[in-house]
Amino acid sequence: MALAAKLQLRQSQSLVMTPQLMQSIRLLQLTHVELDRFIDEEIERNPLLERADPQPDAPGEPVLQEEGSRKPSNADEWFEAETAWSAEAISEKLDSSLENLFPDDPGVNERVGPDLSQQWKSAPGNGSGASEGFDMEDMAAAAVTLRDHVGEQIAFSFVDAGDRLIAAELADGLDEAGYLSADTGEIADRLGTDLASVERVLASCRGFEPAGLFASSLAECLSLQLAARNRLDPAMKVLVANLELLAKRDFQALKRLCGVDEEDLVDMLAEIRALDPRPGLVFSSGASDAIVADVEVRPAADGSWAVELNADALPRVLVDQVYFARVLGQARNQGEKDFLSECLQNANWLTRSLDQRAKTILKVASEIVRQQDAFLVHGVRHLRPLNLKTVADAIGMHESTVSRVTANKYMLTPRGVFELRYFFTASIAAADGGAAHSSEAVRDRIRQLIEEEKVEDVLSDDTIVDLLKGDGVDVARRTVAKYREAMNIPSSVQRRREKRALSGAGR
Template identity: 70%
Template sequence: MSLSPKLQLRQTQSLVMTPQLLQSIRLLQLTHTELEQFIASEIESNPLLERDERGDREAEMELEGTGGEYDALPYSAASMAERLDSSLENLFPDDPGVQETIGPDLSAQWRSAAGNGIAAAGNDDFNLEAVAAAPVTLREHLREQIAFAFHDPASRILAEALTEELDEAGYLAADLDEIALRAGADRAMLDRVLETCRTFDPPGLFARDLADCLALQLKARDRLDPAMQALLSHLDLLARRDFRTLKRLCGVDEEDLVDMLAEIRTLDPRPGAAFTSGTADPIVPDVIVRRSADGSWAVELNPEALPRVLVDETYFATVSARARGEEKLFLSECLQNANWLVRSLDQRARTILKVTSEIVRRQDAFLTHGVRHLRPLKLRDVAEAIGMHESTVSRVAANKYMMTPRGVFELRYFFTTAIAAADGGDAHSAEAVRDRIRDLIEAEDASSVLSDDAIVELLRSEGVDIARRTVAKYRESMNIPSSVQRRREKKAMAGAVA
């Protein structure tokens, strides 16, 4: 076998991911807030870009005609607000700190209200909006009280040291001996300072744990009687809903126990969280779905979530005529990047509208009748219907929101797994099954609490072929306790013998 050089022609196909292509993919999955930040950065660095100041409707009309309207039966808008549950399971929040103390079963609606602070400005550039938006931190709030509570410098230094050790919830988990050693003070003096700090506003600060935090708040209300102290000493029993044992330990009857639990529900397990400065970005829907006069669904892009930019070609022509060398090259790159950004934003808007229009077409029954009629849907189904890749649909569905007559939903909400029908008919959406499980449990009373097996039988009688472990998984995902715990709770609330 001889080796010799040969010349061959070969034709192959490959995908080259240019920087601009990668940037276009990134633009597609950005949220509204992230996109605004990206555009602001581009405008700042590119002299040829500027905001489109035309009216929202005029700018939006360029994209009309790419969406769709779908026939729909008349519907009545349903309230999507959750009922404020007064059950005992809502005594404690789904909070890691509280869960660590009382266990994972108790969770729900216990939240601290956000704190608002005002900072004074003494210069001539007074800005009312900036002043109103400046929150007071927890440590600033406490320093004001320290100045009035302590008169000697040594006590103030110790109070400041204790304040620096507080976590975001307002708890003091640090080693007191170590704080005293670091401050050069004896432990007895530190304890005296701490006792004064534990009377600061809001009540519950400087607590060592959850029970201590609640005790401080009850003490401030003059409600820390022996029965309450016994209840706080056995929060683990409350987590297990062992009301029989709690009544015996606290020495109260069922009516008194329910009153005590109602009072605990009004307390704040994280008093320091009211001073956190973090803010949540409001949800801006990317798409708005309305019913047209003919009963069909009209799908429109939200003008508020439709950032638009213009390329100042007049300025480019004026400046490039006098530019030479590197300046001319810089202007050419700016023009190329500006044109790319305009095209990418337009393509992003059209892609979002195309995907959401197909979702609306397939989920017409949900918009008309509610969550019980949500159909199983996969990313692949939408991708094949509109002629796009599944990954593109996935990027569009991430962190995008649709405003409908039934509320604002993330696009991913409409993509749910299928649960087979018992009679071999159309499959059921997992979200619709969750809603049915929630309804069955809410309709219970103390004498007819449903076990997971009973729920399985009821669902199968309604045509849903579901396993017991799936029911348990859905129930736990909705923070619904087991049938044993629900029975104890309902009996306690009804005043029956637990």
């Protein structure tokens, strides 16, 4: 067999993920907060990008609806409009703001005088947009941490410097719930003192407010709070020492151990429920971000649903064509021109990607609203089974695209704010062969049946299965048990014990 070099032509197809395409895919799954952070990073890297802040006291910008709408792409027109507004509207608004400083005093303008008026106009932050940038959180005091709160009490509770040092070490061993996770023996060895001194200081620290701090277990935490209320009697001590029986709702065993009747036991349980099992969490400094709905749904005049994108969740980014033209004319070499051209290309691609992202979210949300119209009208019982493929086929997109769009996006409806993923539920067959039922609707039905049960007729899982079949829902007993446990609802045996105890107290 001869070996020789020769040329051959072959034709093949391959999918290449360009950086721009990867960026578009990434933008789809970003949340509102993550998208703002990403745009800030792009603006920092690209001098041609800038945010288009809404004008104060100006009519609201059009919100992207079914067909969508965009800002004019002509940067010169936008720049001229901005300049005209700044020259006329800002001056007028500053004058009116001076007149309204003291609205009850008509002679205030004469007393202020032109000099002070000009100083007010030229002062930083006294423009028409000053109120727009005001944030009350910027003036709020810093949150008090658990360590700060305990440190103040240590300073007033101990005179001896050694005791304060031990108390500080104990405070460093507190977890966020207020429990002491450090070992007292290790603290004693580390500080070179005896264990008795550490235990004595610990006993004093357990008297700090809020009651329950420095406990080593849940039972000890509850005992400290009961002692602060002067309610730690012998029967309550036994109850706290047998919390595992309380978790099992074995009220008969608790009555026997505590030596009380049903009425006293119910009162004791009410006192336990009023306690705080994690007293240190009130000083948690973790800030929770408010949910910003990406889509708003409201009833339309013709009886349908109007689906709009939330203007507050839409990023406003402009490409500064004026700056590009000015800087390009001053470029000194080809490298600078190539850099500016690349910045312009990336900026244009980003604006198109953001526009496409908005249209895709609106298209997916509109189809979800169309599929779940009965839910919006009648409630969770009418939530239809829905999967990603159904929505993807209806709007002509891929399942993966719909999955990215619905991740961490929220919809504001007349029935509340829901994550888009909430509307995608599993299908449960109907007992009579009719339309399938949503798993979320079945959960709601199970919750209602258990809430309406009587003390003499507590429903078992098998009974709930029979009742659901009577409503046309074909569901297995293990599915009912799974849904019940997911909703943190105890078994029928535990519910029967609790209801008997509560009814006995009522008599």
